Amino acid sequence: MLWHIPLRNLFRNRRRTLLGLAIIALGTAMVYAVLGYVDFTMYNIRLGTVKQYGNFQIASPLLWDEKTEKFAYLIQPDTLAKVEQILSKEPGVVAYTKQLNFSGLATTPNKTKVVRATALEPNNRALDYNDLVVTDDKEHKEWNVGKGLDPADQGKVLIGRTLAKELQLKPGDFFSVTATTVDGAYNVGPLRVAGVFRLNNEVAEGQLIFVPIAYGKTLMNTEGVAKIIVKVNNLDDSVRVASSVQEKLRAAGLELEIRTWEQLAEFYRQIKGFFGALFGFLMLSVSVLVFFIVMQVLTLAFLERTREVGTIRAIGTKRSQVFSMFFMESVMLGVFGSFTGLVLGWLLGQGFNALGIGWTPPGAIAPVPVRLSLTLGNAWLPFIVSAIATLLSSLYPVTRTARITIVDALRTA
């Protein structure tokens, strides 16, 4: 009803209002910036994770349950043909590729190590590790002549940096790999190092090797594959396409189960949980800070007007009307402050993005850009959070103001 009074009261003590606005705005800007950072980073991690796992993978439930003994999980050629038939007709699917995995012993004349091999189709369009090959190592320049795998070269392998160091191997060197065939016999094959790769993970760099799938099949004496990795045209479509394909697999009577990238990537789920907790904690801290400071600011501002409140109450203003007037003022403060915070956060964030800061996480190939994703979608949460913190902080001072004793209030100076 009486809009002009709260609005004018809001700007009556400029210094105090500015302090309140500044606290709310800084809180909002901070939450906005951090949310922008988390959003941008998570997006990149999602892209990276999908690059590593594909959008989803198809395999026997036995493989997912890690019941790998006797190789019953292997997908045999007739089943594989049916799956490929389904995938080639599925609209969202861009590409797919097959993998076979086995453990074995890598042996050089003076050392032996347990390795886990991924046998893959070189140069497929779904999931390829050739871009991980090191060509610019400062310490081990001998690695830099390495190349990715090629469908043509059968007996070549990519090894991780740790393994390369431990076995003292470089591109062009040979070693032998011993594995069990599906029938339980030992089989040994020679491998020539095509290149050395890096991952974000030192343990994996010491264990993983990549070989062409044909080599893996020969070594394991099987025609089967372990899983089919599928790439979808749009990251956000992963789950939808996956369930559509799962439906068709079931209809075709195939005992195969799909896992999406998010189900597969424990790392992603952990980091998502971590960022979620971090962001939640930040939001809580900012809210608490805004809550207490704004409460202090409002309490003082309202206390100054005790006699005015006594006056308007004496001439017939109801408690509820005093409440609305002062609450309205707090709403305006909250909305102004939060909005200012978004503008501030946006401007500072743009400035930060313009600096083009990047950092190279341990093991990464290229520096990862550090950016803030300053979208409208990321704006509403910080806005709501600090506006609500402001409103909550106003409840006590506003209620107290509405409940003053008129005669006492009139007596104050």
Add this chain to the structure above:
Amino acid sequence: MILETQRLSKVYSVGQEKIPALRGVDFHASAGDFIVINGPSGSGKSTFLNLIACVDRHSEGEVLIEGQATSKLSENQLAELRKRKIGLVFQSFNLIPVLSAYENVEYPLLLLGVNSSERQRRVMGLLEEVGIKDLAKRRPDELSGGQRQRVAIARSLVTEPKLVLADEPTANLDSETGKQVMSIMRRLNEDHKVAFLVVTHDPVVTQYAERTVKIRDGQLTEENSHVVAYSAA
């Protein structure tokens, strides 16, 4: 009878101590009265005025406004009663600093939900009557004390109450300005047929009274009723 008090008492409690500020006051005011209650500081003037203005609760007795007993009214009903039936003028003017003179006078009408053309008519009419029509746009801090009190008087009358209560309205004004303010009140009392009850310890104010009441130690004693030539002042 627009105002009546019956055996009205007020006892303040300060810690264990009980301070009887008003002791069984019987009082009444009729429509169009101009009454001055005179008494020294601490005699209970403000206490009495606060009780009949319904901004404070009495300890015993009863206050009747236009025949209506107020003891049992709720907080909201009292606010409603103050808004519609009583005008208040304070010693330190008590205007809302963020509102202009016009808006201060308009404020009670906003509470009553009066439409804007009617508001404008009443507010400008009263500002003209108290002689500060040209200062309508000024904020209180741009007005002199006398001008502020004129705004306050206009505000007290804008809802067309039958009773205006003023607590030492001249105490913060120099004597000349005080006299002007009193004459304005007296004139409005005549023109609007509204009763004024002014409490003061200032003998000059008493000259304007139609009826004078003395207050001492929380008890009233009626003086003579007389008419003064307020216009001469």
